[in-house]
Amino acid sequence: MTEFDLEFLHVTKSFGEVHAVDDVTFQVRRGEFLSLLGPSGCGKTTSLRMVAGFEQPTHGEIRLNGRPVGGVPPYQRKVNTVFQHYGLFPHMNVFDNVAFGLRMKRVPPPRIAEGVERMLALVELPHVANRFPHQLSGGQQQRIALARALINEPTVLLLDEPLGALDLKVRRRMQEELKRIHREVGVTFIYVTHDQEEALTMSDRIAVMNHGRIEQLDTPTAIYERPSTRFVASFIGMTNAWQGLADGHDANGSVVVRTAAGVFLRGLPIGTIAVGEDVEVNVRPEKILLSTESPANAENCLQGRVVDIVYQGAYTEYHVGLPGGPTVRVVAQNQTEVCAPSFFPVDTPVFIHWTSRVTLVMPNERASSSVPHDRRRITNGDAGEAT
Numbered sequence: 001m002t003e004f005d006l007e008f009l010h011v012t013k014s015f016g017e018v019h020a021v022d023d024v025t026f027q028v029r030r031g032e033f034l035s036l037l038g039p040s041g042c043g044k045t046t047s048l049r050m051v052a053g054f055e056q057p058t059h060g061e062i063r064l065n066g067r068p069v070g071g072v073p074p075y076q077r078k079v080n081t082v083f084q085h086y087g088l089f090p091h092m093n094v095f096d097n098v099a100f101g102l103r104m105k106r107v108p109p110p111r112i113a114e115g116v117e118r119m120l121a122l123v124e125l126p127h128v129a130n131r132f133p134h135q136l137s138g139g140q141q142q143r144i145a146l147a148r149a150l151i152n153e154p155t156v157l158l159l160d161e162p163l164g165a166l167d168l169k170v171r172r173r174m175q176e177e178l179k180r181i182h183r184e185v186g187v188t189f190i191y192v193t194h195d196q197e198e199a200l201t202m203s204d205r206i207a208v209m210n211h212g213r214i215e216q217l218d219t220p221t222a223i224y225e226r227p228s229t230r231f232v233a234s235f236i237g238m239t240n241a242w243q244g245l246a247d248g249h250d251a252n253g254s255v256v257v258r259t260a261a262g263v264f265l266r267g268l269p270i271g272t273i274a275v276g277e278d279v280e281v282n283v284r285p286e287k288i289l290l291s292t293e294s295p296a297n298a299e300n301c302l303q304g305r306v307v308d309i310v311y312q313g314a315y316t317e318y319h320v321g322l323p324g325g326p327t328v329r330v331v332a333q334n335q336t337e338v339c340a341p342s343f344f345p346v347d348t349p350v351f352i353h354w355t356s357r358v359t360l361v362m363p364n365e366r367a368s369s370s371v372p373h374d375r376r377r378i379t380n381g382d383a384g385e386a387t
Contacts (some may be wrong), residue, residue, distance in 0.1 A: 022043070
């Protein structure tokens with residue numbers, strides 16, 4: 001018996017000349033929670049539809065539990081799908097909605113009743129069996145849709161942005177519920193989302209997709225802390241970025257990068273970086289420290305001025321302008337009784353500093369046009385002044 005519940009082997013799905021999924025190969029271990037993450041049009045939903053049997057690969061092979069499923073109709077595959085729009089039957093109560101799949105299989109009524117009771121207990125809604133969908137909240141409807149899918153004991157449960165229609169507090173509560181249910185049932189979950197926080201919160205591993213390909217498949221920690229491509233660094237969370245040339249390597253193995261303005265920055269290389277190579281330096285806003293005095297022995301240090309403050313409750317985001325006009329974002333946790341914005345008011349001269357261990361240096365490949373033009377990437381160009 002194979003250890004993988006799902007395998008993609010050089011799978012391509014084309015619509016005319018467009019490769020929605022382009023030569024994708026990956027494997028999902030039994031009982032794993034894998035998220036397919038990426039911007040709209042990256043191929044994640046098309047991949048899910050091919051697993052479900054709603055689309056057929058143009059090339060390559062998909063295997064479920066070690067067996068190829070090419071040509072197998074959806075109703076004969078041991079998969080179930082939970083969609084963003086729950087699809088509950090409005091004329092049926094909760095019990096009948098959850099029981100529907102077993103009734104189609106002609107399961108005896110006593111076993112159906114036992115199964116429904118077990119599923120409603122799993123999603124912590126045993127008291128709503130006699131209610132109709134319109135009498136439930138959005139979060140309750142989503143849990144009933146999940147119970148209806150799980151009662152059929154699928155090998156793989158497919159979840160296509162199932163929390164997208166919920167408000168923020170309910171969505172976070174449902175993230176916790178999905179993780180709990182996954183642990184209890186042990187079924188393999190394939191979760192499609194464009195929400196980075198959602199993927200980082202729930203997944204055992206994340207496949208970051210772009211233009212039909214997987215850019216990186218790894219744990220949430222590795223995806224965030226050690227992105228392997230510029231696209232992954234840009235798409236996951238916020239990052240500050242500087243452009244420059246690799247000037248050499250120091251004794252600690254860091255790459256020394258010189259910007260056109262003459263600033264030297266140090267960071268860990270992603271892949272092989274040659275001297276003289278055009279590179280990009282990336283550092284997360286929460287890795288940077290602020291001070292009003294020049295720190296001693298800082299590996300990376302720039303001097304600027306606070307130009308804006310964004311108070312976010314749990315943390316404060318400082319916008320630090322550097323000479324020449326660019327801005328660096330710095331995130332500081334609000335850990336004291338004093339409101340953090342009062343520490344560094346607007347127009348305060350400050351030093352920003354960070355270590356090479358939290359700095360990534362990667363080849364400066366051309367930026368993907370599919371990265372949203374928002375605050376995730378803060379390009380500082382040749383910014384900064386050596387201190």
